[in-house]
Amino acid sequence: MVDNSVSEFFRQKNIIFFKTLDSTQSYALELTSKSKPIDKTAILTYNQSAGKGQLGAKWQTQADKNLCMSIIGYPVKLKVGEQFLLSMTAALAVMRFLLQYTQKKIQIKWPNDILLDNKKICGILINNSLQGMYITSSVTGMGVNINQTAFEDGLPNASSLAIAEGKEFALDELSAELYQCYEYYYQWLNTGMHELLRSEYHANLFGIGAINRFEKKDESVFSAKVKGVDIDGRLMLSIGNRIEKFDIREIKLLL
Amino acid sequence: MTYKEIQELINLVAKTNLSEVKLINGDFKLIIRSKEFSSGKAVQVVAPAPASQPATQVAVAPPVSTEPAISTVTEKTVQPTVPSTGGNYIEIKSPMVGTFYRASGPDKPAFVQVGDNVSKGQRICIIEAMKLFNEIESEVSGKIVKVLVDDSTPVEYDQPLFLVDPAG
Numbered sequence: 001m002v003d004n005s006v007s008e009f010f011r012q013k014n015i016i017f018f019k020t021l022d023s024t025q026s027y028a029l030e031l032t033s034k035s036k037p038i039d040k041t042a043i044l045t046y047n048q049s050a051g052k053g054q055l056g057a058k059w060q061t062q063a064d065k066n067l068c069m070s071i072i073g074y075p076v077k078l079k080v081g082e083q084f085l086l087s088m089t090a091a092l093a094v095m096r097f098l099l100q101y102t103q104k105k106i107q108i109k110w111p112n113d114i115l116l117d118n119k120k121i122c123g124i125l126i127n128n129s130l131q132g133m134y135i136t137s138s139v140t141g142m143g144v145n146i147n148q149t150a151f152e153d154g155l156p157n158a159s160s161l162a163i164a165e166g167k168e169f170a171l172d173e174l175s176a177e178l179y180q181c182y183e184y185y186y187q188w189l190n191t192g193m194h195e196l197l198r199s200e201y202h203a204n205l206f207g208i209g210a211i212n213r214f215e216k217k218d219e220s221v222f223s224a225k226v227k228g229v230d231i232d233g234r235l236m237l238s239i240g241n242r243i244e245k246f247d248i249r250e251i252k253l254l255l
Numbered sequence: 256m257t258y259k260e261i262q263e264l265i266n267l268v269a270k271t272n273l274s275e276v277k278l279i280n281g282d283f284k285l286i287i288r289s290k291e292f293s294s295g296k297a298v299q300v301v302a303p304a305p306a307s308q309p310a311t312q313v314a315v316a317p318p319v320s321t322e323p324a325i326s327t328v329t330e331k332t333v334q335p336t337v338p339s340t341g342g343n344y345i346e347i348k349s350p351m352v353g354t355f356y357r358a359s360g361p362d363k364p365a366f367v368q369v370g371d372n373v374s375k376g377q378r379i380c381i382i383e384a385m386k387l388f389n390e391i392e393s394e395v396s397g398k399i400v401k402v403l404v405d406d407s408t409p410v411e412y413d414q415p416l417f418l419v420d421p422a423g
Contacts, residue, residue: 033378080350083387111385128389130350131376135389232352233385248385249354249409 006172015042015179020063022050025125025141028070032129032137040186042071042179046171048143065148066160067175070141071182076190078135083128084233087112088201089189090124090140093182095204097144098122100177104164107206110226110235110253114144115206118255119159121145144178146171157255202228206253213254214246221254256285343422345395346403346415353384355416357406365406371399372423380416391416398423 010017014037021027024043031037048068078085091108098106098116107115114122125141145160147168161169188197202208207226214237215221224237224244234245235253256264256278264278265287278285349355357365357380367379373393382389401418404410 080389083351083389084385087385087387124386126387128387129378130389130391132394133350233387247352 006176009176010044013042013179014038014040015044015069015175018043018045018047020047020049021045021068023048024068024070025127025139028072028139028141029127032072032139037072039074040071040183042069044069044175062148062150064171066144066146067171067178068141068143069175069178070139071179071186073138073140073186075135075138078138078189080130080133080135081231082194083135084111084229084231085189085194085197086126086128086135086138086140087124087233088197089185090126090142090182092185092197092200092204093178094122094124094142094144096184097174097178097181098161101161101169101174102164106204108201108204109206109255110229111233111248115255116159116161116164118206119157121159121161121164140182142178142182146174198229205229214251215254216251217249256280261285344400344418344420345397347379347391347393347395347417347419349382349410349412349414349416350391351382351384351389352412353382353389353410355404355406355408355410356381356383357402367399367402367417369399369402373397373399373419382410393417393419395419395421397421 007017009015018024018027021043024045028041028043031041031043045068046066047063048066075086091112091114094114095106095108098114098121102116104117105115107118109115109120112124112126113120114124121144123141123143125143127139127141128135129137145158147162148160149162151158185197188194205226205228208228209226211223211225213221213223224239227236227238227243230236230245234247235251236243236245264285275286275288278287357367359366359381366381367373367377373379374396375393377393378390379393379399380391382391397419399417400420400423403415403418410416
């Protein structure tokens with residue numbers, strides 16, 4: 001249940017809360033395909049039964065422990081070639097949100113995972129609709145681990161705010177905060193503050209300026225210095241005396 | 256091809272009314288397009304030559320003003336060739352580099368099949384780029400004649416994805 005003080009905020013901001021939902025992202029996409037929800041309409045649940053990860057991958061969460069929010073947006077004149085700014089917007093929003101509740105180290109792992117003390121605490125999923133060369137609508141799904149303290153064996157690198165701080169958090173208040181953090185950077189995106197988004201993303205990028213290990217598709221491992229991320233979101237690495245750019249299909253950053 | 260041969264070919268094409276000439280020889284593909292075709296300004300030369308070829312940066316002096324300006328593009332032959340039979344098909348091309356998906360998930364049905372009629376604005380595929388999933392809408396109405404790319408495979412910018420018969 002959403003308490004009264006927060007429910008007014010939710011109503012004002014068009015945040016639609018569900019006690020349980022299969023997937024906030026699927027719901028938001030469905031809504032967008034059938035109608036035109038107003039800008040920044042959000043779908044929220046703490047009990048996502050069939051969370052959506054990358055193309056059908058499942059995002060596992062325990063009931064009523066975590067926060068799953070999908071926000072519908074209509075970016076202003078955002079070109080297809082600038083789409084990685086949406087990833088930056090979401091990653092920075094989650095970072096800013098987490099920093100309200102913990103002093104621990106929060107970083108962005110390329111391209112858009114959020115790490116708390118080097119462990120994954122958030123998953124971000126973005127679906128866009130394109131028309132010609134512009135992104136006409138976008139749904140940003142953020143799943144943040146809040147009160148879950150035990151993870152499956154397959155997830156040794158997962159964390160949550162409760163693990164970091166040793167206490168439980170009120171999900172309603174946190175939802176309102178996450179939404180406001182998203183609004184903050186979404187406004188940057190829509191008012192052309194793209195360079196600022198980029199520099200803030202880089203300032204918080206895991207491994208920036210340092211030698212890191214990467215795994216190639218053929219499972220070979222190499223080390224290289226992280227120089228940054230280009231406009232397409234490709235990771236720029238300094239190899240020898242050259243800068244090479246990599247797509248996520250080509251390499252994986254090893255923690 | 257040598258630099259000189261390419262230059263001669265460009266000059267030859269410039270003297271004709273042809274809007275586009277394609278030359279394919281194994282891995283090597285040369286496309287010469289006139290100004291009318293590319294609507295590009297002046298002489299545009301792009302030469303990302305395939306690895307087996309020496310990287311030729313062709314700088315061509317603009318032909319005399321009455322003749323069409325020429326742009327040349329050399330590229331690796333990655334696109335499936337478009338069947339020339341059947342007249343005026345329209346290619347739907349990829350707006351970005353990424354991975355092509357025909358459905359929204361592995362267990363989901365494909366958005367469109369060969370023979371389906373699509374309308375302008377209809378969702379036809381997803382292209383994933385850097386973990387952003389982009390639903391591509393058809394820019395034309397017509398019948399899907401051919402799907403030119405396999406599911407879950409990489410695509411390049413401007414690579415043809417579907418062939419649509421607008422009369423279909």
